[in-house]
Amino acid sequence: MPPDSNVAKKSDSPVRVEARHRVRLMLTCLCDIYFGEVGISTVKILEHLNCEVLFDKEQTCCGQPPYNAGDWSAARQVAGLTMRALLESEDPVVMPSASCAAMIREGYPVLYEGMMHPEVFELGEFLVHQLKIRSWPVTTANPPAKRRVAFHRACHGRGIGLTNEQEMLVGSLPWIQLVRIAQGEQCCGFGGAFCATHGAISAGIGMEKLHNIMKAGAEEIVSGDMGCLLHLDGLIKKNKLPLRTRHFAELLAEAIAP
Amino acid sequence: MADRDDILNALPQTGKKARVPVPAPPLPSLTSDAMWQIFGARLEELGGRLGTLEDVEVILSRPHVIDQESATRLGRQPGGVPIWEAEVGVTTADLAVAEIGSLLISTGPGRPRMASLSPVVHVVVMPKERIVATLEEAFARLSDRSTVMITGPSRTADIEHVLVRGVHGPGDIVVVPV
Amino acid sequence: MKAKPVNHPAVEAFARQLAETTRDSVRATSVKVIESRKARLVDAFPDLEATRTQASQIKDFVLANISNLLSQLEMKCRLNGVQVHWAKDAESARKIILDICKEAAPDGGTIVKAKSMATEEIHLNKHLIDVGYNVVETDLGEFVVQIDNDTPSHIVAPIIHKNRREVAKSFEREGLGPYTESPEQLAAQARKHLRERFVEAKIGISGVNFAIAESGRLVLVENEGNSRLSTTAPDTHIAIMGLEKLLPSEADLPLFLKLLAGSATGQRMTVYTHLISGPRRKDEDDGPTAVHLVILDNGRSKVLNGPYKDILKCIRCGACSYVCPVYRQVSGHAYSHVYSGPLGAVLAPALEGIEALPELAKASTLCGACEEVCPVKIPIPRMLLQLRDEAMRKGVAENPIPWTLFTFGATSGLRWRTGLKMLPMARIAKHPLKDGWTEFRELPKKEGRDFRKWWNGRS
Known part of the structure; x- marks a missing residue:
């Protein structure tokens, strides 16, 4: 289950979209x-x-x-x-x-x-x-191995009223185990040009996020915004941390039969 | 007074916006006993407690001041030691507010403000029927005199967010409904 | 080769020299408060969203009718026996207060002070101390700030940046008692020392949390009892309020008191809510014989006529600071103004003018956590963006990136596609943000397939 699923409830059967x-x-x-x-x-x-x-x-x-x-x-x-x-x-x-x-x-x-x-x-x-999708319709015949994933909610989702939509879909993949991270709601520290003009602050916020993710035992960070992931990935590589970043669309696409 | 007119003239003079009425929350119909039970639980969470008249007799062995209403109720003389020397202050209260464990105490003849403030122990002896369920009900009945609402013992969390009781005001509160 | 010195914006420069222990103190307390307040608010308000909207609308009403409400407040205060003064700026406010002090205590002496951001804003203490008064801050945190010759780093938790060992050392240095790291014993030492000040003081100075236009009642909230003592024990009480701190009626108080307590500290209610109806009446036993109210403008009327007026809806709960990822990294001192955190990043330039603080609004990731926790729904991120725009239009802020090249490329599909092809050859090394990026991160590399190539290939 996603860490917080009070808004959009996941149903058990995949929903087929009829209308084109x-x-x-x-x-x-x-x-x-x-x-x-x-x-x-x-x-x-x-x-x-x-x-x-x-x-x-x-x-x-x-x-x-x-x-x-x-x-x-x-x-x-x-x-x-x-x-x-x-x-x-x-x-x-x-x-x-x-x-x-x-x-x-x-x-x-x-x-x-x-x-x-x-x-x-x-x-x-x-x-x-x-499209009223609550659970991802998996069609791949070769599901990947189980793995622990930390979901990072991108802050700009707040502005358009997003809550747990992306997590719910990712969490519905049978091979994904979402882990709860401390202060999960906190920003990653990217902030556009802020990340370079206020580099030490930005990196400080980002490293706090990455440490919390590692403490939770995740190996992968999934989010819905490439800005956050670009910044976190730069920090991961510079500090040689055992983490990788993915966009949630890539995880859903992984579940589609070729 | 030049400042007054300058300021008032500089402020925006729109004043059209309609006042949004604050809807009154539904009034719970609770018996006085039920309200005292909630009040007691809230007070305890805060570090205070409900007590009995016997408790009061024990506490009054310490240097104290008593307001007029409580003195009459306890059959004692009002007043007591000079206020800064009092370790115990005994007062009445206008109202107890069950939902938040608060006490409303207005000032007035024979009701010194300092009695509930400078001692280390505050004892409240008050008639049982003076309790309401919600803050809204309580504020609808506010005295027009200066009034304090007390919600638990004095406290601070300024140092490392560690809770400490009894900084400047009383660290102990005992409430006795009679 | 000597590296060119980098000019960091003030908040970033402050963060770079901040001690790790300070950062830890700020972060630890901020996280604790945010967690407890969340639980309390959800418990206290079944429909928190509707409650915040309601509070926000009441504050909108106040700002829209502020002139009438202030006149009403003045009249009611006078009827209550409160002497009302108007101060258009800090200097005027200091003069008014000094005149009152000279009349109440012509020979100097002790003035006890309750915590008040308005007095910080007008730098009142220094002014009164310079003419010979012994001004004593009596809130525990503010007392520590004063003996350390420091400034508050959070509007609700002034010593959030200090740990108990630092407080212990200061108390030992001031001779307040034997060295102890127990918060309880430190509080007891402060109580003992300050009790004597309350006994000797002839004047008490405080802020105001809410002033009720309908009744002229001044509402002060606090937890320690020092504010009550400061406004009860001395013969003269001087209260100073920013002119926006109004509520229309007493019926509005329950909502705002609960919201403020829950938002600021995660309490159901603050310990003492002091509703002041005026000076001691003839038949009353104690309390001040004179109560003065100083209504402070100091830039607020200008803000109310401009694009940042919503920031004056603020009830000073401090939640936006606690939740802000930037504040948690830098503490309130980084904002170099009495008002810090997201509130300060808007209020400070709004009051002082964008020319005075052109870069402050940039010290934010625009994550929106501040607006999400704000009990009166102030759109802080939107105003931070407006401030950035204003600074740029007036040419007072540095533009980190010359957007001309980007704009040239991004305003034509053809130029954009050409640019994409040239990008691998472009001298990215020259990008103005490169150093700020690579100091902490590896540069990004293109990974996997190119979308446009893939798209063109399938059709």
């Missing part, structure tokens, strides 16, 4: 630059659930990096392209990042007074609340 959805993928800049596998996994997951996935090649970035750094004029220029490339159709837009979804849903109304984009979803949120 058409969704637009927002890859996100980090997956575009570094983590293609997360984007590939996201497409596999959505197609596995009978969704038609469209990918607009003109997309770039949601504009959050300059927005958080305080350069709102740069943020508006970048956001303008995202709106043209992705947000003009009526199809739901799905992305493997709560941070980017929060930027569009919470940040755009600040940049452009009152502009709302309700059809923008973080992947886990879309799976649980739109």
Whole structure:
């Protein structure tokens, strides 16, 4: 069981999605630059659930990096392209990042007074609340070995009302044992440009998180935001810690038969 | 007074927003005994206790002050030693609040504020019927005089978040409903 | 080759020289408080979310009607026999208070003080000490701060940054009693020493937690009893309040008292809730014969007219600091202002102007934990972002990254795709954030397949 499953309850039988959805993928800049596998996994997951996935090649970035750094004029220029490339159709837009979804849903109304984009979803949120998936439909014939995994809830999920959606799906995989970590709700310390301008503080927060994860006996950190994982992975490698990072989309994709 | 007008003029003068009424929580219908039971449990959690008139007699062997109402109730003389020398203060209370283990004590003739404050032991002798279930009920009946609400013994957690009782106010509270 | 010195923002620079023991003290207490408060609030409020919304709306009402409510408060206070003074800034407030002190105790003497952030804000103690008064902080934590010539590092827990050994050494140095590391015995030593100050003081100074417009009642909450003693034993009581500390009516008190106690310390209720209706009446036995209320503006009216007005809904519970991952790493002193933590990161630049504290709002990961715990739902992260924007627009903050190149690439699909192809060849070594990243982390490498190649390959 996920550590905290009071919000969305897991049911025992996998739910099949009957209606065919058409969704637009927002890859996100980090997956575009570094983590293609997360984007590939996201497409596999959505197609596995009978969704038609469209990918607009003109997309770039949601504009959050300059927005958080305080350069709102740069943020508006970048956001303008995202709106043209992705947000003009009526199809739901799905992305493997709560941070980017929060930027569009919470940040755009600040940049452009009152502009709302309700059809923008973080992947886990879309799976649980739109497609009503409560338990991951495993189809692979070669399940991986059991392993202990620590789930890190990315803070930007707070802004869009995410709770345990991603954990619930990951926790439903028979080979995953989720472990409870001390101060699990605390931020990883990434914070965008903060991680470099306030490096010692950022690393201090991140190392605290990693120590708590190791104390809980996990070997793998799973999260839904590549920003957190990029930072934690950098710390892990620099300090040669026995941990690895994965995006939850990769874990779900692992359970799909090739 | 120049500051007064400067400040009031500088403040936003909107004032349109509607007042949100605070809905009154449902009133539990509890007997006085049931409320005293809850009160006693709360007080104990806080480090105080319910006591009897016999307990009071023992405690009063120490240097003390007694307010007028309690003196009448106990058949003793009001007053006592000079306040800073008193180790025990005996007072009445206007109301006990069951849900949080609090006591409301207003000041007034024969009711010195210091009696519940400077001694190390505070004894409250009060009529049994003066209890309400909730803070909301209690505050609906506030005296217009200066009043203190006391919720357990004086305490601090300033040093390493370690709880210490009896810093400046009484470290012991004994409540005697009669 | 000599490395170029790096200019870290103030909060980061502070963190780098902070002792590990201090960090441990701050972190340990913060975690403890956050855990106990969570349990208490869930227990006390069946629908915590609705309760926070309610409290937030009452504070919205207060801010929207503040001018009328303050006039009402003034009138009611006068009827109660409380003398009301208005101070537009710190200097004015200090002068008002000094004049009252000179009248009440012309020959100097002891002034006992209860914990008050407003007095910290106007640096009152130094001013009164300079003219010869013996000003004594009587809250245990504030007393330690005073004898150590230190400043509070949390608005509710002033010595969260000290451990018991440090307190023990200070008490021994001040001759308060034999060396002891027992918090109980340290508290007893303070009680004994401060009791004499309460007996001799002619004046007591305090803050105000809530002032009730409807009745003119001043509400002070505390746990130790020092605040009650400071406002009861001396003949003159001076209370100072930031002008936003209003509640419309006494019916609002139960909600706010429970919420403040639960949020600040995880208590069902603070030990002493002092409802002051004015000076001692003729038929009363004790209490001060004169009560003064100083209503302090000091930048607040300006804040109320601007984009950060919501920060004045704050009831000073300190929960946002306890829960903040950055605060836990750096302590309150890093914020270099009396108001620290997430509250301070907004309130300090809002009061002082962005030019005075242009970088403070950047000392945050924007994780949102502060807003999540705030009993009156102040949108702190949103205001931190607005402050960053304001600093950038006014050109007073350093821009860590020249966004022009990024913006050039990210505003055209074609340029973006071209950029992606060139990225492996780009001189990432020149990125302005590289050093801040690599000091603590390995650089990221592209792993696995490229998404666009894969996508193009399948269709």
